[in-house]
Amino acid sequence: MTPLEQSSATRAICAAAPVVPVLVLDDASTAADLARALVAGGLPALEVTLRTDAALDAIREMAQVEGGIVGAGTLLTAADVKAAKEAGAQFGVSPGATPHLLAACQEYGLPLLPGAATATEAMALLEQGYDMLKFFPAEAAGGAPALKSLASPLPQITFCPTGGVSPQNAGSYLALPNVVCVGGSWVAPASAIAARDWAGIEALAREAASLTA
Incomplete structure (x- = not known):
C-alpha cells in the first residue's frame, strides 16, 4: 500500500464525521457497547489508543460492530502495526x-x-507521499493559528488536529481549509465508560457529529 493510497484511505475515514473519538480503554468488555453508542451518535471512525493492555482486545471487539471503522492509535513500532x-x-x-x-x-x-x-x-511526509496528516499535539503546537499558517505554503496537505481539542475550540479548527476533522477524547469520558452510560455517550457523540466551523 503506497503512502498516497494510505492518505486517500485515511482522508475518506476522517471525512466520515467531524470528530474521531480518541479512546483509552482499560476494560475490553466495554468496547463493543461503546462502539455501538458512538456509531449510533454519528461517529463511525474510532481510534483506540495502544496505551493499555486491553487495547488490542478492544479493537477486536469493536471490529465486529456494524458501521464502525476501528483504528489503532499511538502506533510507535513495526510490532504495534502488526499487532493492530x-x-x-x-x-x-x-x-x-x-x-x-x-x-x-x-x-x-x-x-x-x-x-x-x-x-x-x-x-x-509529503515528500514520501503522505498528504493527510495528524497535527499533534495541536494546542501545544500552536493551535488553530499555527495550523492555519501551514495552509498557504502547504495547500496540498490536509490534517486531523488532535491534542487539547475540545468542544470549545473544535470549531476554530474545523473552519480551516486544511482540516478534514478533529480528534478528541471528550466524547467518551472515562467516568461515563466506567458507568456504562451508553445513552450519555451517544448523546455526546451526536453533539460532536453536528459540530461545524
Whole structure:
C-alpha cells in the first residue's frame, strides 16, 4: 500500500464525521457497547489508543460492530502495526513518524495517519507521499493559528488536529481549509465508560457529529 493510497484511505475515514473519538480503554468488555453508542451518535471512525493492555482486545471487539471503522492509535513500532492489523484495525494513527513505522504500515497494508507538528515534519511526509496528516499535539503546537499558517505554503496537505481539542475550540479548527476533522477524547469520558452510560455517550457523540466551523 503506497503512502498516497494510505492518505486517500485515511482522508475518506476522517471525512466520515467531524470528530474521531480518541479512546483509552482499560476494560475490553466495554468496547463493543461503546462502539455501538458512538456509531449510533454519528461517529463511525474510532481510534483506540495502544496505551493499555486491553487495547488490542478492544479493537477486536469493536471490529465486529456494524458501521464502525476501528483504528489503532499511538502506533510507535513495526510490532504495534502488526499487532493492530491482526486485531482487526482498519487504520492506524501515530504521534509522529519514523522510517520503520512507515515501512511497516506499507508492508502490512494498514492506512496510516502519521503525526506532524512542524512545517519540516509535514514536508518530509509529503515528500514520501503522505498528504493527510495528524497535527499533534495541536494546542501545544500552536493551535488553530499555527495550523492555519501551514495552509498557504502547504495547500496540498490536509490534517486531523488532535491534542487539547475540545468542544470549545473544535470549531476554530474545523473552519480551516486544511482540516478534514478533529480528534478528541471528550466524547467518551472515562467516568461515563466506567458507568456504562451508553445513552450519555451517544448523546455526546451526536453533539460532536453536528459540530461545524
